[in-house]
Amino acid sequence: MTDMDIDFPLVLVVLTFACGLGWLLDVLVFQKPRKQKISEMRTKLGIKATDTPSSEQQEVLDKLAREPYLIELGKSFFPVFFVVLVVRSFVAEPFQIPSGSMLPTLKVNDFILVNKFEYGLRLPVAGTKVVPYKDPARGDVMVFKFPNNPKINFIKRVVGLPGDRITYKDKQLFINDKLVEETLIQPPSLQNRMGSYTEQLGEVSHQIYKASSMARVNKTWTVPEGHYFVMGDNRDNSNDSRFWGFVPDELVVGKAFAVWMHWEGIFNLPSFSESRWIE
Missing domain, CATH: 1.10.287 (Helix Hairpins)
Known part of the structure; x- marks a missing residue:
């Protein structure tokens, strides 16, 4: 993004x-x-x-x-x-979703609103936090500047908090050695290799996609202080902390809280029928 x-x-x-x-x-x-x-x-x-x-x-x-x-x-x-x-x-900022890494929660060409004050008041451009408020919580859909190129904004779900031990093994997520609860909604099939599941992260219940292909990564990480471990809801089609590391707090932009419009492009009319809160 x-x-x-x-x-x-x-x-x-x-x-x-x-x-x-x-x-x-x-x-x-x-x-x-x-x-x-x-x-x-x-x-x-x-x-x-x-x-x-x-x-x-x-x-x-x-x-x-x-x-x-x-x-x-x-x-x-x-x-x-x-x-x-x-x-x-300081209040809210609009963004457009350019990829499917957060499917099924966010679709390509969804237009979202991001609460800039949720994680404290930060100076524009510098990103320095001047008024602390809340810290990112497990399960939040968070916008941040990509650590490898801060000119680019990414959006992922917060999975690991400072001090957490995160393990991803055989497409199963463990937080502090405890398996994260998930419920099968629709299994993969020959027509659709993507299975859908409900996952419980902290207080947040949300849907994720997992493909029937082999796991891309099996690894354990310990989240450093002042950093976060993030993952896309489209688990097998997301470039996230499993591949490039942690998100420093100073690169956090805000919490995505609503989809206000969906617009496929200039040759289509914007649609407001899919406006919704982000879970």
Whole structure:
């Protein structure tokens, strides 16, 4: 799950800062000379403080009062950029699901909302936590920056917490040497090699897919402090902690909590019929 190749939070911060700086410079530097020129022109035109300028005179005064184009543009966009920055950084952020690694929970081209405050208040771009709140819980569907390339956002389910011993053996998940409970819903078949199961992770009951093929990995890990072990619900079609390691807390983005739209592409109409909470 990516924001393409553009670091959008950084771009948004830069644009907000630039617009705000331009507005401040106008207030501190450019407004006074404009007002002085307007006052001199009123005197030159013989317009007293109590007089109402004619339409021709008002047009001349308006031209002198006009802000430079870039300043005017910046002042117009600053409130928009600022609100988007605050909401996107501290409240909720939209993402699109690009792959099937979280099937059946999340489908390709689902549009989701991510709670940015669930795991504490973090600074935009830097990701530094400034107001602690909750820590990721077992079973959460979490968005984070990919440790091997922080420009890319990933979404997986939290399986292991700091200090946990995680074992994945013969497609069975063990947490602290205890087998995670799962119930068969639909076994694999010749037509569909993917079986579906209900898995219980902590307080969260959710569905997973497991293929009838051989296990891709059999291994045990111990989760370091300040890190998390994550897996996709589509267990045999997910690039996750089993292959590249743990997620550091500083790369956590937020908790995915809702699917608000599904949109196959520009040649299809968006669908809101599948809007739902994420379990």
